[in-house]
Amino acid sequence: MAVAADVKQCDVVVVGAGIAGASVAAELAESRNVILLERESQPGYHTTGRSAAVFTRAYGPPVIRALTRASESFLRGKDGLAGPAESQLRPRGVLFPARSDQMDKLDRMAEELGDTVEALSGSQVREMMPILRDGYAAAGLYDATAADIEVHGVHQYYLKKFKSLGGELQTGDELLGLTASGSGWEVETRSGVIRAAVVVNAAGAWADEVAELAGVGSLGLVPKRRTALLVSPPENCVPDPWPMTVDVEEKFYLKPDAGKLLISPADATPSPPCDAQPDEMDVAICVDRIETAFDLSVRRIEHKWAGLRSFLPDGCPAAGYDPRAAGFFWLAGQGGYGIQSAPALARAAAALVLEMPIPSDIADEGVEASVLAPRLGKVAA
Known part of the structure; x- marks a missing residue:
């Protein structure tokens, strides 16, 4: 036919x-x-x-x-003809701080991840992330291999x-x-x-x-909304060398981004599939969590957006x-x-x-x- x-x-x-x-x-x-x-x-x-x-x-x-x-190996540009000629990763590192009331969560993460991460004292966490509020972190974990993806x-x-x-x-x-x-x-x-x-x-x-x-x-499948904001760092701070900082219970994260700070409440609100937009309550929660953990006053949000991350049961x-x-x-x-x-x-x-x-x-x-x-x-x- x-x-x-x-x-x-x-x-x-x-x-x-x-x-x-x-x-x-x-x-x-x-x-x-x-x-x-x-x-x-x-x-x-x-x-x-x-x-x-x-x-x-x-x-x-x-x-x-x-x-x-x-x-x-693909992302690092080491696959030769089977991948990009240049690395698509930029060194960053990820820091997981834990308050004293989160130590059980930190211990479980350390046990699960083994030698992928190294254990840090509270003072070492603060040294690595200088705008973390003094005394906020009792201890932490650090993944030195983590990197930004292009x-x-x-x-x-x-x-x-x-x-x-x-x-x-x-x-x-x-x-x-x-x-x-x-x-x-x-x-x-x-x-x-x-x-x-x-x-x-x-x-x-x-x-x-x-x-x-x-x-x-x-x-x-359940799409879940994730909110992100772009804000300025504190005056006289150059955040580019800092690691991404993720709460050990993933209640927030902060990531340097071209001289600015990308922050998120790490929300996971179920949503119908759509062109996701940030919810003002999530924005407010984000600012509150970040200001609680960091010596940072969010006076102006330069950009905000949301995306959907989809999970199976x-x-x-x-x-x-x-x-x-x-x-x-x-x-x-x-x-x-x-x-x-x-x-x-x-x-x-x-x-x-x-x-x-x-x-x-x-x-x-x-x-x-x-x-x-x-x-x-x-x-x-």
């Missing part, structure tokens, strides 16, 4: 051109004909473009830490790689329908119809909506085919760890799309297909 002129054919359609979609599309384009579909006019408009990402091996559940370790650089690397391999990026093209057919999927968009054997659902906060559109059913990402629908592949639930884990997760996901083993260097870190497989039993009733 002849195919209508307005119907495109490809091997794989990837829905969502944030870091998850762009990276897996680039990996798949090495051996498959791939179309990358993005509703916004520019890729990464939502979560990826609003990330203040930090690379740290001490962040996230075990599978995320394993993916992070497996992503490090988010835009990593994202653009994948988009450029994807295009250089012949991949087709369709921006400003909303997904309207997904229909299973005998040979795969019929993907309806505003610009026309695409037929593909596989659909990769990398739609971030909208991943459950995409699955519902396909008649597959959700995984119980068990807090771990999903990368695998849905057993309820042939050819429907999940790549979702990266939470706040999507940038630092993207290189390894993209390679693992691409291998699973192609029904191949997870690359050995990633598997050696403890990442197994069974750990990444969609957890249908975890979906809330």
